[in-house]
Amino acid sequence: MRHKTDLGALLAHQPLFRSLDAAQLAVMTAAAQKISIEKNDFVFHRGDPCNGLHVVAVGHIKLAVPAANGQQKVIDFFGPGDAFGEAFMFLDKPYMVEAQALDDSLLIWIDKQDIYNAIDRDPSFARRMLAGLSLRLHTLVKDIETVNLQNATQRVVAYLLSQPREADETRFPFNKGLIASKLGLTPETLSRLLHQLAEAGLIEVSGKRVQIIDSAALEARMYVA
Amino acid sequence: MRHKTDLGALLAHQPLFRSLDAAQLAVMTAAAQKISIEKNDFVFHRGDPCNGLHVVAVGHIKLAVPAANGQQKVIDFFGPGDAFGEAFMFLDKPYMVEAQALDDSLLIWIDKQDIYNAIDRDPSFARRMLAGLSLRLHTLVKDIETVNLQNATQRVVAYLLSQPREADETRFPFNKGLIASKLGLTPETLSRLLHQLAEAGLIEVSGKRVQIIDSAALEARMYVA
DNA sequence: CGAAAGTTTGAGTTGCTTCAACCGCGGTGG
DNA sequence: CCACCGCGGTTGAAGCAACTCAAACTTTCG
Structure with a gap:
């Protein structure tokens, strides 16, 4: 028997629906649909019509703008409890971004x-x-x-310091290439800058794990030109 | 006797308030305040608390993120009928942008x-x-x-083609420096690119006026790498 | 008419990208 | 069990688009 398959219970746990009373929640539950989606599959593509919104129940979704040569610019990542696609719904416009699952995910569609x-x-x-x-x-x-006012190093440092961390350790939640795109950098540049920060003794990187060695010095790097 | 000083009439003309019935409009009118502001004066600065929203009745307002060295990044321009600052209001956060009048302007504050x-x-x-x-x-x-996926020329061309135009003529609504910032360029780069497009016979520039000579060729420039 | 702000032009520089090769690890199949 | 494959990541060398700095020119406006 699988858990968390009860749509009503699932809905009730989403921040967006916390304020609904029982009756409204029941209506919503009747209207909502569960969508299971596998890693790397697309929830929607650019140009698709938008007739509703999605809420992430389980997993992670990437919103990105596709570019000509297979490039892309990552707009943001969404995790459990996050809603996405609302803006296009309210505008009655087709999606101008695409949504792709970064893990096997469970979405709620309304x-x-x-x-x-x-x-x-x-x-x-x-x-x-x-x-x-x-x-x-x-x-x-x-x-x-x-992107407009900070240089590459400042962006990377700002990102590292903005991430949740325990005992001075944080991790890249996804592939570094995706983080690079979110930061408006190439993967090569991100790699080089991480190396450089490690060289300077400010961090230690191993795979997706990052140890913050000298957070004061890191913050300092955010403000120097 | 000055015209357009009746707040109720002013409000009724704003798109945001079109849906209100007479009673609601009356309430709104009682709550609203007129704010006259001179060119170059600030409506608010970054860090100011946000207790309401502004609607432009007359004039133009620039929203920008200030940077360290007197630099700035223009986020957007707002004209008559546009509301701005709502997002910070709903978030209960201080402004992270500053708003400055580009002309002598009349605002409504609620x-x-x-x-x-x-x-x-x-x-x-x-x-x-x-x-x-x-x-x-x-x-x-x-x-x-x-900003992330287009080069400087593509951005300038996209901007030119996106502007309202009559008889193949458009104009820069504000100083070129502001447009440059909005496009994520330096004024020098914008100037050079305009010169270059003129050189190629695609446009003719004189002051703020721009004649679109060959709009097909312009559009072509948006898609070449 | 003069001062200040905005714009253009030139020369030199650079931060990031591009292209290309290489590394390392995890998964898969022989 | 080990060789191989493939992808994500790293490293190096070279290039270039856009920036910086500086000076001249132009427009605006008191």
């Missing part, structure tokens, strides 16, 4: 109309959506700032 | 609580806010895509 119904019934649900979009906006502005 | 009240009363107002934020998000993603 139709646009049901979201609108929830908004109409429950202002606090509307507020939650607004807060979610605002947060996304905030993140994007920060990313724009980073 | 307190956070009044916005929340309007959301609670009128789901279609909530929808309007959601659509507004979504649009902003869409724009930012597009900007990120542009």
Whole structure:
């Protein structure tokens, strides 16, 4: 017997739906669909019509803008509890990004109309959506700032320090190439900079694991030109 | 006697408030404040607390991220009918951008609580806010895509073609330096590229005016590496 | 008309990319 | 059990797009 297959229970645990009362939750549950998706499969492609939104229950999803020559620019990563694709839904525009599973994942999909119904019934649900979009906006502005005003080293350091860490150890949650793309760098450049920081005795890297040796010196690097 | 000083009439003309009924509009009008601001003055600075949102009635406002050495990165421009600063309001975070008037401008300011009240009363107002934020998000993603995946020439050409134009003529709405920053370029680079496009016979530039001579060839430049 | 701000042009520099080769590890099949 | 394959990552060398710095020119505006 598998666990976590009860859609209602699953929904109730998502931040977005916390404010719903039992009746609304029941309606939502009836409307929602579970979507299982395997690692590397796409949730949607650029240009696909957008009729609803997705919430990650299990796994991780990458949102990226595809480019001509097989390149891509990673916009962001989404994990359990995160909703994605709402903005395109509210705009009634096709997706301009693509979503791909980074692990075997379980998503919840909800139709646009049901979201609108929830908004109409429950202002606090509307507020939650607004807060979610605002947060996304905030993140994007920060990313724009980073790419435009910081050099490569500063971006890498800022990333390392922003990651959750225990006992001065953090890890790359995904392939370094994806992190590089998120930071607006090539994998080669990221590799070189990590090496350089290690050389300077500020960090130690082994695979996806990173030991922060001198966090004060790291922070200093964020502010020097 | 000055015109357009009636706050109620002013509000009723803003897209954001179109859906409000007379009673709600009256409440909003009572809550709203007019803010006159002179060219080059700041509406708010980075770090200021955010207790409400602004709507442009007259004039133009620049949102930008300030950098250390007097530099800045322009995020976007806002004109009549546009709301700005909502995202920070919904997040209850201080502004991380600064807003500066590019012309003598008239703004409408509305307190956070009044916005929340309007959301609670009128789901279609909530929808309007959601659509507004979504649009902003869409724009930012597009900007990120542009800066990361297109070279300088492609960005300039894309900008020129995206501007409103009449009889194959368009104009830079603001100083070229600001446009350059929005495009993630230095003023020098923008100047050189415009010169280059003119050299190639694709456009003619004189001051802020730009004649599109060969729009087909321009579009072609957006897709060549 | 003069000062200040904005824009252009030139010369030199550089940070990051590109291209290409190599390494190392995990998985797979012989 | 070990050889091989393939992919992610690293390293090196070379190039270039865009930047920086500096000076001249132009427009704006009091």
